[in-house]
Amino acid sequence: MAQRPITLTVIADMLAGLGRSTLFLLRVIAGLPSLVLRPSLVIQQLYAVGVLSLIIIIVSGTFVGMVLGLQGYNTLRNFGAAESLGVIVALSLLRELGPVVTALLFAGRAGSAVAAEIGLMRATEQLSAMEMMAVDPVRRVVAPRFLAGMLSMPLLSAIFTALGIFGGYLVGVELLGVDAGAYWGQIQNAASFEDDVLNGIIKSLVFGVVVSWIAVYQGYHSMPTSEGVSRATTSTVVVSSLAILALDFVLTGLMFTGD
Amino acid sequence: MDDPLVEIRGLRFRRGRRVIFDGVDLVIPRGRITAVMGPSGTGKTTLLRLIGGQLRPDAGTLRVDGISVPELRRKELYGLRHRMGMLFQSGALLTDLSVFENVAFPLREHTDLPEALVRDVVLMKLELVGLRGAWRLMPDELSGGMARRVALARAIVLDPMMILYDEPFVGLDPISMGVVVRLIRRLNDALGLTSIIVTHDVHEVTAIADMCYLLSEGKVMGAGSPQTLANSDSEWVRQFMNGLDDGPVPFHYPAPDLARDLLGDAV
Numbered sequence: 001m002a003q004r005p006i007t008l009t010v011i012a013d014m015l016a017g018l019g020r021s022t023l024f025l026l027r028v029i030a031g032l033p034s035l036v037l038r039p040s041l042v043i044q045q046l047y048a049v050g051v052l053s054l055i056i057i058i059v060s061g062t063f064v065g066m067v068l069g070l071q072g073y074n075t076l077r078n079f080g081a082a083e084s085l086g087v088i089v090a091l092s093l094l095r096e097l098g099p100v101v102t103a104l105l106f107a108g109r110a111g112s113a114v115a116a117e118i119g120l121m122r123a124t125e126q127l128s129a130m131e132m133m134a135v136d137p138v139r140r141v142v143a144p145r146f147l148a149g150m151l152s153m154p155l156l157s158a159i160f161t162a163l164g165i166f167g168g169y170l171v172g173v174e175l176l177g178v179d180a181g182a183y184w185g186q187i188q189n190a191a192s193f194e195d196d197v198l199n200g201i202i203k204s205l206v207f208g209v210v211v212s213w214i215a216v217y218q219g220y221h222s223m224p225t226s227e228g229v230s231r232a233t234t235s236t237v238v239v240s241s242l243a244i245l246a247l248d249f250v251l252t253g254l255m256f257t258g259d
Numbered sequence: 260m261d262d263p264l265v266e267i268r269g270l271r272f273r274r275g276r277r278v279i280f281d282g283v284d285l286v287i288p289r290g291r292i293t294a295v296m297g298p299s300g301t302g303k304t305t306l307l308r309l310i311g312g313q314l315r316p317d318a319g320t321l322r323v324d325g326i327s328v329p330e331l332r333r334k335e336l337y338g339l340r341h342r343m344g345m346l347f348q349s350g351a352l353l354t355d356l357s358v359f360e361n362v363a364f365p366l367r368e369h370t371d372l373p374e375a376l377v378r379d380v381v382l383m384k385l386e387l388v389g390l391r392g393a394w395r396l397m398p399d400e401l402s403g404g405m406a407r408r409v410a411l412a413r414a415i416v417l418d419p420m421m422i423l424y425d426e427p428f429v430g431l432d433p434i435s436m437g438v439v440v441r442l443i444r445r446l447n448d449a450l451g452l453t454s455i456i457v458t459h460d461v462h463e464v465t466a467i468a469d470m471c472y473l474l475s476e477g478k479v480m481g482a483g484s485p486q487t488l489a490n491s492d493s494e495w496v497r498q499f500m501n502g503l504d505d506g507p508v509p510f511h512y513p514a515p516d517l518a519r520d521l522l523g524d525a526v
Contacts, residue, residue, distance in 0.1 A: 124349055125349055125351040128313065128347065128351065129345070129347055129351035129352075129353075129410075130353075132311050132313070132340055132343065132344075132345040133364065133365045133368070133413075134338070134340040134341050134368075134369065135368045135369075136333075
C-alpha cells in the first residue's frame with residue numbers, strides 16, 4: 001500500500017474524529033427526551049456541575065469587574081470621560097468577558113470533572129456493567145451531564161456578569177468616586193437587551209453545549225487506564241479552551257459587525 | 260448435550276491484526292457450570308463480551324437460547340441482556356451508590372415495582388450472598404470479596420437464565436475465594452441458572468465446574484469434564500491443568516544458545 005503523506009493522514013484523522021464526535025452528540029441528543037421522566041438525574045448533575053462551580057464564578061466575576069473598573073477609570077479619566085465607566089464595564093462583560101471567561105473557568109472546573117468521572121467509570125468497567133444490565137450508559141450517565149452543563153453555563157455566565165458589574169461599581173463608585181447615578185444610568189442607556197444581553201446569552205449557551213460535548217466525548221472515549229483518564233481530562237480543558245476562543249471570534253463576527 | 264443454552268460455531272474474531280479466535284466451536288449446556296480456561300491474553304474475557312453482544316464476531320455463528328446474538332438490534336439485544344447477568348472482574352459496582360442501591364439498580368431501571376417490593380427483593384438477594392447486613396455500606400467500604408458478592412447479588416436480581424463470570428477468583432484471599440466458589444455452585448443449583456466462568460484458576464474452578472473448555476492461540480485445545488481433561492493425552496492440556504513450568508509452552512523465552520551468549524558473541 002502506498003504511503004500517504006503525513007498531512008493527509010492528520011487531516012483524515014481529524015475529520016474521522018469530528019465525525020465520531022458528531023455521531024456521539026446525536027446519540028446524546030436522542031437520549032435527552034427520556035430525561036423528562038427522570039428529572040432527579042438532571043438535578044443531581046446541575047448540583048455537581050452548576051452549584052459546585054459557583055464559588056469560582058462568583059470570586060472571578062467580582063475580581064474581573066473590579067479590575068475592569070480600575071483600568072477603565074484610569075484610561076477614561078485621561079479623556080475626562082470617567083462617567084462612562086459603567087458602559088465600558090457592562091458592555092465588556094455582557095458581550096465578551098462574561099460568556100468567555102465563564103466558559104473557560106467552566107471547562108476547567110466542571111468539564112474536567114465530568115471527563116474524569118466518566119473516564120473512571122469506563123476504566124472501572126461501570127459503563128460496561130450498565131450495558132450488560134441493559135441500561136444505555138449514554139442515556140443514564142452522559143445525557144444528564146450534558147444537559148446540566150448546557151443549562152448551567154448561561155446561568156453561571158449571568159451570575160459572573162452581574163457580579164462583574166457590581167465589582168466595577170465597588171471600585172469605580174465606592175472607591176474612586178465616580179457618580180453612582182452616572183454609572184447605572186449610562187449602563188441603562190448604552191446596553192441594549194437584544195444586541196448585548198441576548199447575544200451574550202446565546203454565546204454562553206453555545207459555549208455550554210461545546211464544553212459539555214467535548215467533556216462527555218473525551219470521558220466516554222478515554223482509554224481505560226489511569227493515563228487515559230488523565231489524557232481525557234487534559235484534552236477536555238485544552239480543546240474546550242481553544243474551541244471557546246475560536247468560536248467567540250466567529251460569533252462576535254456574526255453578531256456585532258455592522259453596528 | 261441435548262439442550263445447549265449457548266452454541267458457538269466457527270467463531271472468528273480479530274482485534275486489528277491480532278487474531279483472537281480462529282474457528283472456535285463451543286457449546287454451553289443449560290443448567291450447568293461451564294469453565295472456560297486458558298492462559299492470560301487468550302481472549303477469555305473477549306469471549307464473554309461476544310456472548311453478551313458487546314462485540315461482534317467477524318465470522319461464525321453465536322446463539323444464546325436459540326437467538327443469534329450478532330444479528331440483534333440494540334433494543335432486542337437489551338431484551339436478551341435482561342435475561343443475562345454478568346459479574347465483572349472488579350465487581351464494577353457503581354461507586355456513587357450504596358450496596359442497597361447497587362443491587363436495586365436493575366430493578367429501578369427496568370421495573371416499576373413499588374418501593375416496599377424493591378426493598379424485599381434486594382434484601383433477599385443480599386441474604387443469598389450473605390451481605391444483608393452490609394446494605395448501607397458504600398462500595399469503597401467493601402473488601403474485594405464482598406464487592407464481588409454484592410455484584411453477584413446485583414447480577415441475579417432480575418432472575419436471569421445465565422450468569423457470565425469474568426475471572427471471579429482473581430485477587431481474593433483463601434476464605435473469600437472459598438466463599439465465592441461455593442456461592443457460584445449454590446446459586447447455580449438453587450436458582451436453576453447456567454453459569455459460564457472464565458478463569459485461569461484451574462484448581463478452584465475444577466472443583467465446581469461440570470464442563471471445561473481450554474482455549475489457547477485462538478483455538479479450543481481441550482474440552483470435557485475436569486476429570487477427562489486432567490487425564491488428557493494432549494501434552495499442552497496436561498501442562499496447563501497441572502501448572503507445569505515446561506512443556507509445549509516453553510519455560511524459556513526464545514533466545515540464542517546460552518554458551519554463545521555467555522561468551523559474548525550474541526550481545
